[in-house]
Amino acid sequence: xxxxxxxxxxxxxxxxxxxxxxxxxxxxxxxxxxxxxxxxxxxxxxxxxxxxxxxxxxxxxxxxxxxxxxxxxxxxxxxxxxxxxxxxxxxxxxxxxxxxxxxxxxxxxxxxxxxxxxxxxxxxxxxxxxxxxxxxxxxxxxxxxxxxxxxxxxxxxxxxxxxxxxxxxxxxxxxxxxxxxxxxxxxxxxxxxxxxxxxxxxxxxxxxxxxxxxxxxxxxxxxxxxxxxxxxxxxxxxxxxxxxxxxxxxxxxxxxxxxxxxxxxxxxxxxxxxxxxxxxxxxxxxxxxxxxxxxxxxxxxxxxxxxxxxxxxxxxxxxxxxxxxxxxxxxxxxxxxxxxxxxxxxxxxxxxxxxxxxxxxxxxxxxxxxxxxxxxxxxxxxxxxxxxxxxxxxxxxxxxxxxxxxxxxxxxxxxxxxxxxxxxxxxxxxxxxxxxxxxxxxxxxxxxxxxxxxxxxxxxxxxxxxxxxxxxxxxxxxxxxxxxxxxxxxxxxxxxxxxxxxxxxxxxxxxxxxxxxxxxxxxxxxxxxxxxxxxxxxxxxxxxxxxxxxxxxxxxxxxxxxxxxxxxxxxxxxxxxxxxxxx
Amino acid sequence: xxxxxxxxxxxxxxxxxxxxxxxxxxxxxxxxxxxxxxxxxxxxxxxxxxxxxxxxxxxxxxxxxxxxxxxxxxxxxxxxxxxxxxxxxxxxxxxxxxxxxxxxxxxxxxxxxxxxxxxxxxxxxxxxxxxxxxxxxxxxxxxxxxxxxxxxxxxxxxxxxxxxxxxxxxxxxxxxxxxxxxxxxxxxxxxxxxxxxxxxxxxxxxxxxxxxxxxxxxxxxxxxxxxxxxxxxxxxxxxxxxxxxxxxxx
Ligand SMILES: Cc1cc2nc3c(=O)[nH]c(=O)nc-3n(C[C@H](O)[C@H](O)[C@H](O)COP(=O)(O)OP(=O)(O)OC[C@H]3O[C@@H](n4cnc5c(N)ncnc54)[C@H](O)[C@@H]3O)c2cc1C
Ligand code: SF4
Ligand code: SF4
Ligand code: FES
Numbered sequence: 022x023x024x025x026x027x028x029x030x031x032x033x034x035x036x037x038x039x040x041x042x043x044x045x046x047x048x049x050x051x052x053x054x055x056x057x058x059x060x061x062x063x064x065x066x067x068x069x070x071x072x073x074x075x076x077x078x079x080x081x082x083x084x085x086x087x088x089x090x091x092x093x094x095x096x097x098x099x100x101x102x103x104x105x106x107x108x109x110x111x112x113x114x115x116x117x118x119x120x121x122x123x124x125x126x127x128x129x130x131x132x133x134x135x136x137x138x139x140x141x142x143x144x145x146x147x148x149x150x151x152x153x154x155x156x157x158x159x160x161x162x163x164x165x166x167x168x169x170x171x172x173x174x175x176x177x178x179x180x181x182x183x184x185x186x187x188x189x190x191x192x193x194x195x196x197x198x199x200x201x202x203x204x205x206x207x208x209x210x211x212x213x214x215x216x217x218x219x220x221x222x223x224x225x226x227x228x229x230x231x232x233x234x235x236x237x238x239x240x241x242x243x244x245x246x247x248x249x250x251x252x253x254x255x256x257x258x259x260x261x262x263x264x265x266x267x268x269x270x271x272x273x274x275x276x277x278x279x280x281x282x283x284x285x286x287x288x289x290x291x292x293x294x295x296x297x298x299x300x301x302x303x304x305x306x307x308x309x310x311x312x313x314x315x316x317x318x319x320x321x322x323x324x325x326x327x328x329x330x331x332x333x334x335x336x337x338x339x340x341x342x343x344x345x346x347x348x349x350x351x352x353x354x355x356x357x358x359x360x361x362x363x364x365x366x367x368x369x370x371x372x373x374x375x376x377x378x379x380x381x382x383x384x385x386x387x388x389x390x391x392x393x394x395x396x397x398x399x400x401x402x403x404x405x406x407x408x409x410x411x412x413x414x415x416x417x418x419x420x421x422x423x424x425x426x427x428x429x430x431x432x433x434x435x436x437x438x439x440x441x442x443x444x445x446x447x448x449x450x451x452x453x454x455x456x457x458x459x460x461x462x463x464x465x466x467x468x469x470x471x472x473x474x475x476x477x478x479x480x481x482x483x484x485x486x487x488x489x490x491x492x493x494x495x496x497x498x499x500x501x502x503x504x505x506x507x508x509x510x511x512x513x514x515x516x517x518x519x520x521x522x523x524x525x526x527x528x529x530x531x532x533x534x535x536x537x538x539x540x541x542x543x544x545x546x547x548x549x550x551x552x553x554x555x556x557x558x559x560x561x562x563x564x565x566x567x568x569x570x571x572x573x574x575x576x577x578x579x580x581x582x583x584x585x586x587x588x589x590x591x592x593x594x595x596x597x598x599x600x601x602x603x604x
Numbered sequence: 605x606x607x608x609x610x611x612x613x614x615x616x617x618x619x620x621x622x623x624x625x626x627x628x629x630x631x632x633x634x635x636x637x638x639x640x641x642x643x644x645x646x647x648x649x650x651x652x653x654x655x656x657x658x659x660x661x662x663x664x665x666x667x668x669x670x671x672x673x674x675x676x677x678x679x680x681x682x683x684x685x686x687x688x689x690x691x692x693x694x695x696x697x698x699x700x701x702x703x704x705x706x707x708x709x710x711x712x713x714x715x716x717x718x719x720x721x722x723x724x725x726x727x728x729x730x731x732x733x734x735x736x737x738x739x740x741x742x743x744x745x746x747x748x749x750x751x752x753x754x755x756x757x758x759x760x761x762x763x764x765x766x767x768x769x770x771x772x773x774x775x776x777x778x779x780x781x782x783x784x785x786x787x788x789x790x791x792x793x794x795x796x797x798x799x800x801x802x803x804x805x806x807x808x809x810x811x812x813x814x815x816x817x818x819x820x821x822x823x824x825x826x827x828x829x830x831x832x833x834x835x836x837x838x839x840x841x842x843x844x845x846x847x848x849x850x851x852x853x854x
Contacts, residue, residue, distance in 0.1 A: 045736060059721070061667075116738070120733060121793045162724075268670050356637065510658060516714060518663055
């Protein structure tokens, strides 16, 4: 029997879990990643991963986790897959524990759990404050074992350029570029899984890593893959300012008792606790971000008149802080030069996560036959707003589905491609790269990126006004014209980052347009998407998934009904406890 | 230092591994909180040397920008460290940037650290699972053991410890402190311990733990404060015990 070959693009949590599951299902796997997989963005996750194990005897259950996830996502999440994820979560955390993740423990030696936003239960397992790093390392180790056994081959330092399609439009492999030699090659496989992470870099300075350009998703979108709910961009309430990055101060800081305040009339004002007594500092992210925005921009009550409020842990026992939050407090100390153990931290919201992504079916397959997606690059699990510590879970769960389903696909439905089809598609990619090498205009790609991202951050994040969004739509088109006038300062045929960045910039522009247009069309407020002109959720017209299809004139938007088979939509409010509470 | 001032850099350049290395100077206008990666990003937006000559933007590696991925490791003013957490305000100028010297230099500040990942493969740095299907909860672990394991598990394969180690270089096979410390980590885990013997054997031959000259440089440069020399001592002891047991035929 011919061997089953799966290509996985991306070695974050989603890509590595897909790899493990595909190998267990009998496949040989080739993994492609820009950075060595152990350095993937998933290492940044600090706070933890959700699993309703109920070790604290609070009566938590997968059903309550499911209800809170749907409610937190303002009912835009398809309910069947979300339910599946929540039901799988206890076993996922047990599995990670068996792999050796050093999760924090209770005195009896059981897994410890902490609280996170949008939940009233201790549901988040954590390894200090570098949980993502610890989970990624555990999966990386398992994959390394398969690599040593010859079942996995890694292509680290390779960039995905495009998928290969046969005459019927099925995905049969990829075209990729060696980032050192700058050579372009085709790789064939029975199925391809994209696990390339989020598109945060469209917004420039965010909490994301530098590889999070969304470039790969942007490529396949231009090859016909549908992109869903692009307008739902999560802005995290608490990040620290910086010239290169807005570093996250995890929600776990509030989960462990951290309090947000500013000064009003010379006195401490704990505005989240006052406005949202039931959840206090642990309201979901969209709500907390808007509250901080309101305090600073509308009430003018930011600390020292600037865009900042305090996030305070100075009242918490230092040993406990060090054991449970050391990693994140260390980041504040290193980059801000002040000790958060002694002085309250200064924070402001920052772009953090994309709920939207490639459209997939319940088997994680995109609308392109043979092309699957898992992790932050797809849209499936978080509706209009993601609850903290649900992303690591969705990455791993998505991988657990995508692995076996892609192998199953190969066995029954794989396409077949001729060598001349391969050659012509490789040639197309070579030509695109060659065109970039020959760009001799006056624009600098990094400066264009800065313009794009500043505009997106100002007008397409916490508060969205149609008039301003329309202007952004026009300006993105202008930037696309100016893109053609880029001049390259580096034409080396060896390790040329500028060429690749320029290519990614195009994909960022394309995705930015889809995000912006999606936001313009959706005249309501839901989860992370807030329009002061349309302050309420409008289920009659907008309880539907946005689906964007690429055309050279811009995105074509269509809408699809949301699966609401288990929970009937009801108004979402956090001043009273109404999510996942027995009534 | 105030914003509005310029920061001066002296950066190692090399087009490719067979090109001769050279130096270029750059000037970047300072903003508060600037770190070395932030400065390199400014150069990308305007790739010209301090005397205004157009040049290529230096190639460097980075991803997380918060000192957890290990990518951006380089030698800054003579000390090996992460460029993203190197605040410009604390560095004397011109700030000199060099690639690590213990790994093949690919271009400018980029190096190839695949030898480190090979080392992890060699020592079997993983817990061998029966499979990822549901097999219930993992073993109970005391909070003390967890804290000990967590400290070791934060190693981000950055290579600082190897850059500083006199025993680790292109002509030696020494596996280095990072991988040895990982052996300690996996031998500490209740199920990982079942394969302790195999990991120790991998460290017995040439390039193994006995190559360490106990210079203690590694532990001083590790950005994650991993107790490397304690790990080396502990693993040496485990190797000796294992060798004795084998000799006696246990
Ligand atoms: C600071 C921070 C803290 C967070 N904390 C939490 C938390 O506590 N809990 C939680 O649940 N979530 C958290 N999140 C969210 C979570 O970390 C991410 O959503 C998740 O890690 C994404 O994983 P992934 O596997 O989808 O992709 P990533 O980890 O982003 O990996 C993407 C992979 O794709 C590769 N890649 C990308 N493009 C290409 C290409 N063109 N060619 C080849 N390879 C490519 C990259 O090299 C990389 O290997 C946090 C996010 C941030 C930014
Ligand atoms: S103690 Fe050993 S490993 Fe560490 S620097 Fe010295 S020789 Fe190298
Ligand atoms: S042990 Fe420390 S210095 Fe060495 S690779 Fe790991 S983190 Fe870096
Ligand atoms: S960029 Fe990740 S450690 Fe500096």
